[in-house]
Amino acid sequence: MDKGQNTTSLWTVTSPQLSFPPLSADITTQVCIVGAGIAGLTTAYLLAREGTQVTVLDSGDVGGGETGRTTAHLASALDDRFTKLEKLHGVEGARLAAQSHAAAIDEIGRIVQTEGIDCDFTRLDGYLFVPPGESTDLLDQEYAAATRAGLSCDLMSRAPLNYFDTGHALCFYNQGQFHPGRYVAGLAHAIQRLGGTIHTATRVVEVKDGNPVRVVTSEGHVVTARAAVAATNTPVIDRFQIHTKQAPYRTYAIAAPIPTGDVTPALYWDTADPYHYVRLEQVDEQTMLIVGGEDHKTGQDTNRDHFRCLETWARERWPSMGRATVQWSGQVLEPVDSLAYIGRNPGEHNVYIATGDSGHGMTHGTIAGILLRDLILGRGNEWAALYDPARKRLAAAAEYLKENVNVAAQYLDWLKGSPVASPEDLRPNSAAVFTKGTHKIAAYRDSSGALHQVSAVCPHLGCLVAWNEVENTWDCPCHGSRFDIDGTVINGPAVTGLKSA
Numbered sequence: 001m002d003k004g005q006n007t008t009s010l011w012t013v014t015s016p017q018l019s020f021p022p023l024s025a026d027i028t029t030q031v032c033i034v035g036a037g038i039a040g041l042t043t044a045y046l047l048a049r050e051g052t053q054v055t056v057l058d059s060g061d062v063g064g065g066e067t068g069r070t071t072a073h074l075a076s077a078l079d080d081r082f083t084k085l086e087k088l089h090g091v092e093g094a095r096l097a098a099q100s101h102a103a104a105i106d107e108i109g110r111i112v113q114t115e116g117i118d119c120d121f122t123r124l125d126g127y128l129f130v131p132p133g134e135s136t137d138l139l140d141q142e143y144a145a146a147t148r149a150g151l152s153c154d155l156m157s158r159a160p161l162n163y164f165d166t167g168h169a170l171c172f173y174n175q176g177q178f179h180p181g182r183y184v185a186g187l188a189h190a191i192q193r194l195g196g197t198i199h200t201a202t203r204v205v206e207v208k209d210g211n212p213v214r215v216v217t218s219e220g221h222v223v224t225a226r227a228a229v230a231a232t233n234t235p236v237i238d239r240f241q242i243h244t245k246q247a248p249y250r251t252y253a254i255a256a257p258i259p260t261g262d263v264t265p266a267l268y269w270d271t272a273d274p275y276h277y278v279r280l281e282q283v284d285e286q287t288m289l290i291v292g293g294e295d296h297k298t299g300q301d302t303n304r305d306h307f308r309c310l311e312t313w314a315r316e317r318w319p320s321m322g323r324a325t326v327q328w329s330g331q332v333l334e335p336v337d338s339l340a341y342i343g344r345n346p347g348e349h350n351v352y353i354a355t356g357d358s359g360h361g362m363t364h365g366t367i368a369g370i371l372l373r374d375l376i377l378g379r380g381n382e383w384a385a386l387y388d389p390a391r392k393r394l395a396a397a398a399e400y401l402k403e404n405v406n407v408a409a410q411y412l413d414w415l416k417g418s419p420v421a422s423p424e425d426l427r428p429n430s431a432a433v434f435t436k437g438t439h440k441i442a443a444y445r446d447s448s449g450a451l452h453q454v455s456a457v458c459p460h461l462g463c464l465v466a467w468n469e470v471e472n473t474w475d476c477p478c479h480g481s482r483f484d485i486d487g488t489v490i491n492g493p494a495v496t497g498l499k500s501a
């Protein structure tokens, strides 16, 4: 089980977690990268390959964040659709988005080959289809927009599935998949070989811009560097600006055995809302079907059994699928204009960020590596303006407003009562937020009957946390900070835990 989480992903089950000694002294380096997920490690690797001295710090293990919870489709076929990207970023912006994601898959392929990483990197096609009975006009429009963006794709009468007639499908050629755990472990070994250092179990609490930059850990050690990168999935260095431009969503995945040959190897995804996506993974002799989807805003659950919904959806289409043996959830950050924020942290000089990678964090994280390497080394990169964290797209104003009205509404939770009279009344395996005088208390009674109580006030900007019964964590519905039952912070933007009750 991953630290602070209740579920374990297929990648964690099938590859050991990699850790390094924590930082134990003040050090000086050229570039300090915070976060050992795909974004941080790719940035560190590409810089180290150019002879730059890099130091990577992570509060957990290598790939122990969302990179360890992905489903690892490598897609240039962006699921927010090229019709929408054209409206938000123009035809040229959509073209650059397609080109950069395709380049990211190429880069992963090159790294795998150069470093000899054994991670089952495979090229395969991807198929987009609509739910039964829905108009396929959307596929025609997407075909036209994706073609304008330069992607190689074709309309087909159905996806190549024996048991399940998808109806019309849009095929995107030359997508990919890999084992993300083994890939990032390979990156970590390569960084070390190139002279870089990695420290896990090292939490960063402050990144102070300047010349040099100072990165401070919770143990009080300071890393002094020419530049720093916050590749922490969501920046842990920004109180406000970026967090108003992206929204945290929970997303779910299951893996179940299926007879080899029953599903043609490819990536599949539909246009339902919330949508579903499917791929295969070979685990020794067993073929596993990975099914993902069921996204909803963090802390704003609909009380659905998301895993069962995924399993039911998949079994209706592939009756030969066995019982799901692994199930897990994770968090993605949805940017208001559909593309990640990668570049200089707004208002700062030597601090860079990579965030807002939505369901395309494998490619967005790799784009981050390429783009941040170029920015830090002072090279031009034609993707820089598209991904600039300071950008404002007028066409995204409605989405910006919708997400921020949603965040504002979360503060009304301060006025709400609890469904249970007092923490003492909580049944085993249940949790609720209570009012105690002027305080709000997050209380959880575990299966042994022990009561765990912490402050319910998120230290980031004061929203009240909500119980996540899948992972047994307290999640903040405003910007996605997450906390263990004892209040320890798991995910930023908060850098400190929930106070004791």
Ligand SMILES: Cc1cc2nc3c(=O)[nH]c(=O)nc-3n(C[C@H](O)[C@H](O)[C@H](O)COP(=O)(O)OP(=O)(O)OC[C@H]3O[C@@H](n4cnc5c(N)ncnc54)[C@H](O)[C@@H]3O)c2cc1C
Binding pocket: 034, 035, 036, 037, 038, 039, 040, 057, 058, 059, 060, 061, 062, 063, 064, 065, 066, 067, 068, 069, 070, 071, 072, 073, 074, 075, 202, 203, 204, 205, 231, 232, 233, 236, 251, 252, 253, 292, 328, 329, 330, 331, 332, 354, 357, 358, 359, 360, 361, 362, 363, 364, 365, 491, 492, 495
């Ligand atoms: C269920 C699921 C399915 C997905 N499917 C896909 C898919 O098919 N294709 C795709 O492209 N993307 C997918 N994604 C998205 C993708 O997995 C993520 O966007 C991507 O892994 C993010 O990588 P990252 O390096 O930015 O962040 P992470 O992997 O989360 O890495 C950030 C690291 O920073 C560390 N950290 C955080 N705070 C601190 C701190 N204060 N100090 C030190 N370290 C810190 C964390 O421990 C973590 O290791 C999926 C995500 C989920 C959850």
Ligand code: FES
Binding pocket: 458, 459, 460, 461, 462, 463, 476, 477, 478, 479, 480, 481, 492, 493, 494
């Ligand atoms: S994450 Fe911003 S208020 Fe909680």
